[in-house]
Amino acid sequence: MPYRLQCMSVHILSEEPVLVIPGSSLVLKAQIEHGPLEEVSMVTWEREPETGIAPMRETLATCPGGSLKCDSTRPNVHVNMGQHKTTLQINGYTRVDRGVYAVTVMDHKGVKTTAHCIVREYEAVHHVSISINVSHSLLVCGEAWGTDPHFSWFHERVAITDSVGGVSKDGKTLAVTMTPMCGHFTCIVSNKLGYSSAAYAAGKH
Incomplete structure (x- = not known):
């Protein structure tokens, strides 16, 4: 057999x-x-x-x-x-x-x-921060270790429009096209457990 x-x-x-x-x-x-x-x-x-x-x-x-x-x-x-x-x-x-x-x-x-x-x-969102690349008018949103983070950008509490700039596909980077670059920019990072945010104030000229 x-x-x-x-x-x-x-x-x-x-x-x-x-x-x-x-x-x-x-x-x-x-x-x-x-x-x-x-x-x-x-x-x-x-x-x-x-x-x-x-x-x-x-x-x-x-x-x-x-x-x-x-x-x-x-x-x-x-x-x-x-x-x-x-x-x-x-x-x-x-x-x-x-x-x-x-x-x-x-x-x-x-x-x-x-x-x-x-x-x-499944980890909550932690330590959201915004860094800036002045020479390229880029704002980069960072987040420490949250699970499945989703990124949203606002300028003066209004969602980003074409007149302000464009957001990268992953949502982390905002390329500011408005000139001069001024006002308050906010990045909100969220997932199933809630959200956290960071803000950046661009100088007025």
């Missing part, structure tokens, strides 16, 4: 990294594929820090094969099992929940296959 290759596989159905707003729920879904002669004997969800010399791996839940009931190690951790899928949900996500998540599927012969997923905290 020819040797049959191990064909059980598992993959997490999320784009990486998964970004989670603190206080909300983290949900990871994994698809399990296996041949007709293979059986799932155990599914395990684990987490470890993304960085560190000797990262400590934490077991979040274990699910015996053939059973839809999973044993979780924390009250806010819930795992559901289906025929070809498993879902991990962590309610009340906090900063300590970030890291590399792993789901391991073991077949009836003890062979394991694992899928990984990086989970990070």
Whole structure:
């Protein structure tokens, strides 16, 4: 009888990294594929820090094969099992929940296959600033480490028009075409958690 290759596989159905707003729920879904002669004997969800010399791996839940009931190690951790899928949900996500998540599927012969997923905290916007390149009449808006920042420019509290200048595609740079360059310019950086702003006052001539 020819040797049959191990064909059980598992993959997490999320784009990486998964970004989670603190206080909300983290949900990871994994698809399990296996041949007709293979059986799932155990599914395990684990987490470890993304960085560190000797990262400590934490077991979040274990699910015996053939059973839809999973044993979780924390009250806010819930795992559901289906025929070809498993879902991990962590309610009340906090900063300590970030890291590399792993789901391991073991077949009836003890062979394991694992899928990984990086989970990070969705960060608020921090430390917005405006720098100026006087020679080119450019104002550049900077932001420290917020997740998915969106940039908006205003002149005297009105959105930038063609008579004032043009904004770059990424929204970070305002090329001022009005002469003389004067008045108050404001950059607002926003994301799902709120916004922060910085202002620049150009001298009047």
